[in-house]
Amino acid sequence: MSIIILKIGGSVITEKGSVSRAREAEIDRISREIAAFRKDSDSQLILVHGAGSFGHPQAMKYRLSEGFDAQGAYLTHVSVKVLNSRVVESLNNAGAIALPIHPLSSCLLENGKIIEFQLGQIKVMLEKGIIPVLHGDVVMDRIKGASVLSGDRIIPYLATALNASQIGAGSDVDGVLDDKDIIIKKITQYSFVNIKKNIKGSNSTDVTGGMLGKVSELLELAKKGISSRIFNASRKGVVSRFLYGEDVGTLIEDK
Ligand SMILES: Nc1ncnc2c1ncn2[C@@H]1O[C@H](COP(=O)(O)OP(=O)(O)OP(=O)(O)O)[C@@H](O)[C@H]1O
Ligand SMILES: [Mg+2]
Structure with a gap:
């Protein structure tokens, strides 16, 4: 059975410029795209969402x-x-x-x-056809006491541990953009050397780490032979297109 891991960025489902403000209509639209795909496909799906304005400002404060x-750990997690x-x-x-899974407890x-x-x-x-929904969280750390674990870091970990076949991170941009704001269709560890300066x-x-953190995490995954995509989940229908395996956004690949 093939496993899909989808991350929806906090930049999509929250107003990142505010504090603790959700974009309810966006959450519901993406849920409908996911639910429609589920009726069509028997792939297993894991959803990871970013913290957006429900985590970054608190972790910063x-x-x-x-x-x-x-x-701070308590208030950010809550x-x-x-x-x-x-x-x-x-x-x-x-x-x-769908059921929640909190990284703090797992x-x-x-x-x-x-x-x-x-x-x-x-x-x-x-196995039971339920979508586990994980998120960026504060997690206990043996050295530091507690650290922020980003959704962007959860995806490569789960992709490797569960041998997922389709991995995508939806954000509020059309993909990774170059210095002229044009979508970079593919990034490898080799091309990254030259384009890194434009990724912030x-x-x-x-x-x-924003986009640079995301690309860095996904390049580490690519080195293990698992490719992934960064695409615009704020645009209607793009999450659906990703789920159906279409060529959306930027492909992060080994070679
Ligand atoms: N080269 C680039 N291409 C595209 N976006 C870039 C680039 N450099 C920086 N960015 C920024 O990265 C942002 C996306 O990363 P960000 O971490 O804010 O979103 P997210 O991961 O979806 O949200 P969250 O971290 O809350 O889950 C874009 O909105 C853009 O401002
Ligand atoms: Mg981010």
Whole structure:
């Protein structure tokens, strides 16, 4: 059975310039695209969503990247969980059965690197036709106390651990753009050397590296022979096209 891993960026489902503001209509539209695909396909689907304005401003306020802050960890987790509940509710309302999985309760980090990730629950959900919905989160870290684990880092981990066949990250841009704002159709570790200077963080608050962080994570995955795509989930129908295997956005590949 083939596994699809889809990440929907916080830039799509929240207003990243604000604090804790969801884009309800966007969440519902994407849920409908996912639910329609589920009726057509028996692929197994894992959804990961970014934290957007429900995580980045909070993590920034409590300086979670700089050091341990118990209250900051609590408040950031509680906030992103509100967004997660909204996404899960929306999927179920659209007719796709989905359940939440919080990385805080299922992962352990060491200096930001994932060293434990409970896959058992995810596997049973997939077997039962349920969409596990994970998200960027604050996660306990053996060295740092707690660290931010981005959705962008969860995708390559799960893709490798579960041998997924289709991996995509939807954001609010048409793909990775060059210096003239034209979509770069394909990035490899070799071409990255020259285009890296044009790939930046985010225009909004983003503690996990924005587009550069995303491309870097997905290039590491590509080195293991697993390709992925970065596309615009803010444009109607593009999530659906990705799910159906169409050539959308930027392909991140080994060679
Ligand atoms: N070369 C580039 N091509 C495309 N986007 C770029 C580039 N350089 C920087 N960016 C920025 O990266 C942003 C997307 O990354 P960002 O981390 O904000 O979104 P996200 O990952 O979808 O959200 P979240 O982190 O909340 O899940 C774009 O909105 C754009 O401002
Ligand atoms: Mg991001």
